[in-house]
Amino acid sequence: MKLRKVAVVGAGITKFVRRAQETAKELSYHATKMALDSCNMPLEEIDSVVHGTAPDAFDGVHMKGEYLSEASGGWRKPFMRSYVGGGTGVFAPINGWYLVASGMYDTCVVVCEEKMSSCQPHPQGAFLTIFDHTTERPLGPNLLWIFALEMNRYMQVHKIPREQIALVSVKNKRNALDHPSAQLGAELTVEDVMNSEIMAWPVTRLMVSPTSDGAAAVVLASEEVAKKITDNPVWISGVGWNLDTAYWTNRDLYYPEYVEKAARMAYKMAGIKNPREEINVVEPYDPFAYKELHHLEGLLLADKGQAPRITAEGITARDGKMPSCPSGGLLGVGNPIAAAGMMKICELFWQLRGEAGKRQVKNSPRTGLAQAWGDLMQVGTVVIMQRGD
Amino acid sequence: MSKVKLPDSKAGKLAWKGDIPITSRYTAGVAGQKFFQALKEEEKILGTVCNKCEVTYVPMKLFCERCFAQLDETVDVGDTGRLVSFSVVYIDLDSKKVNPPQIVGLIELGNSQARMVHRLGEVKSSDLRVGMKVKAVWEMPLGREGKITDIQYFKPV
Known part of the structure; x- marks a missing residue:
């Protein structure tokens, strides 16, 4: 199939907060x-709408996609909801991309939203029902369990001390101080992170992203339309996604193979042969501190077990050779599930256009990669974006 | 919403409490029926084996997700295993403190390479080690219901 070039031409984001007064809509x-305003696009010029949002249980509204359609510009338009759990924020733009790349539509607005605070007494409760009703739920599992088991396995296999993982929280929360949408920007030390409350060993509170309310969106356009809208389009040059088994206990949790498969698909499409040299800025999914490291390895941007080392060496710092989560990530900006992945797409858009303000990375990036992850520790979603020329 | 309670106002901002009333009745399934019956009646943990893909599924599964063959070969993987990972959990689903903290583990059963998640007991958290051998502690026969909790927990041996 002949695919058309697709550009991101506009981006928008709300503040990420613990409890928004605003409704999901x-x-x-x-x-x-x-x-839309960022690229002076009136709604009537939008041909199609994709909405990404995580389980209905968060907002407490069934059929949330349809419920939010008109709030995403979907009134009397071709509208679709896309959803792969936590991976949604990078999956929704992939859906939007193929609506345009296929030639179906010239423009698409992709919106991701989450209002987790509606869920009482705590949004964790909504996660109980993602587990198998018969074999796992009677044990009363929660997400912290499986993250803790995975982090422990990752640490054991590579003999990684927790201090090196804590460094990710320090970096991302510091980066978030410069993000106007951020919920949890902070200047912290490794000791602060290590000494914060243990939630599920080896995970401490400052190694976990918060629950949040928020939304983020991008406008996509075909090459012909994009060139009329802006002199500075950012092209989506590669996409990839992959799902592993929901029999999550049967996998070796130390390495996310499904992320590697998603990354290889996207690299191939983007013609990237040597990702470590060609990816100049990366926004890996970081709901927990170790996940950034785990994902950098899955994305082939570090050898297995070596992501902590490149973090300690400053390679992933905002002024490093390959800045990682210059936005502040989920750890710092916040984690309204689907909107958090979309925040990463927005960040690449601003970074690649040189519009990231105080967050601007120093290596004048040409190519960036955003990745999200989710479902039952099983999905990897990847988008590669490239400055226009 | 079925139950919409009176407005709940914080700092003058209106909010309502309500719920989505849903109750489900989950069948154990064709494979699950055998698995849970063996758990309850024989103190056995059963898996199904795909010889072609060299994968054992525990709890047993009707089909191989890799080659899509229907699986008929059942294997008793034993009730001992090796601890692959563990966590000591201090926070519950509602973000409330769990006291005492709950210990959970990923257990590789027998020589099957199949892993299951379960609780750990009769062990101090400071004594937990990856690689330690563990064994299932079964509920008394009369107390068993054909549920995963018919195994109370795994303990070190």
Whole structure:
């Protein structure tokens, strides 16, 4: 199939907060409106709409996609919801990309929203029902369990001390101080992270992203339309996604093979042969501190077990050779599930256009990669974006 | 929403409490029925084996996800295993403190390479080690219900 070139031409984001007064619809509206306004696109010029949002249980509204459609610009338009758990924020733009790349539509607005605070007493409760009803739920599992088991396995296999993992929290929360949407920017030390409350050993509170309310959106356009809208389009040059088994206990959790498969698919499409040299800025999914490291390895941007070392050496710092989570990531900006992945797409858009302000990386990046992850520790979603020329 | 309670106002901002009332009745399934019956009646942990893909599924599964063959070969993987990973959990689903903290582990059963998640007991958290041998502690026969909790927990041996 002959695919058309697709550009990101606009982006918008709300503040990420613990408890928003705005409803889910209002959050979606604000992000969508900001994305449209950023490229002076009136809604009537949008041909199609994709909405990404995680389990209905968070907002407490069944059929949340349909419920949020008009708040995402979907009134009387071809509208679709896309959803792969935590991977949604990078999966939704892939859906939008193929609506345009296929030639179906010239423009698409992609909106991701989450309002986790509706879920009482705590959004963790909504995760109980992602586990198998018969074999796992009677044990009362929660997400912290499986993250803790995975982190412990990763540490054991590579003999990684927790201090090196804590460094990711320090870096990302510091980066987030420069993000106007950030919920948890902070200047911290490794000791602060290590000494924060243990939630599920080896995970401490400052190694976990918060629950958040927020929304983010981008406008996609075909080459012909993009060139009329902006002199500075950012092309989506590669996409990839992959799912592993929901029999998550049967996998060796030390390495996310499904992320590698998603990355290889995207690298191939983008013509990237040597990702460590060609990816100039990366936004890996970091709901937990170790996940950034785990994902950098899965994305082939570090050897297995070596992501802690490149972090300690400053390679992934904002002024390093390959800045990772210059936005502040989920750890710092916040984690309204689907919107958090979309925040990473927005960040690449701004970084590649040189519009990231105080967050701007120093290596004048040409190519960036955003990745999200989710479902039952089983999905990897990857988008590669490239400055236009 | 079925139960919409009175407005719940914090700092003058209106909010309502409500729920989505859903109750489910989950069948154990064709493979699950055999698995849970063996758990309850024989104190056995059964898996199914795909010889072609060299994968054992525990709890047993009707089909191989890799080659899509229907699986008929059942194997008793034994009730001992090796601890592959563990966590000591201090926070519950509602973000409340768990006291005492709950210990959970990933257990590789027998020589099957199949792993299951379960609780650990009769062990101090400071004594937990990856690689330690563990064994299932079964609920008394009369107390068993054909549930995963018919195994109370795994303990070191």
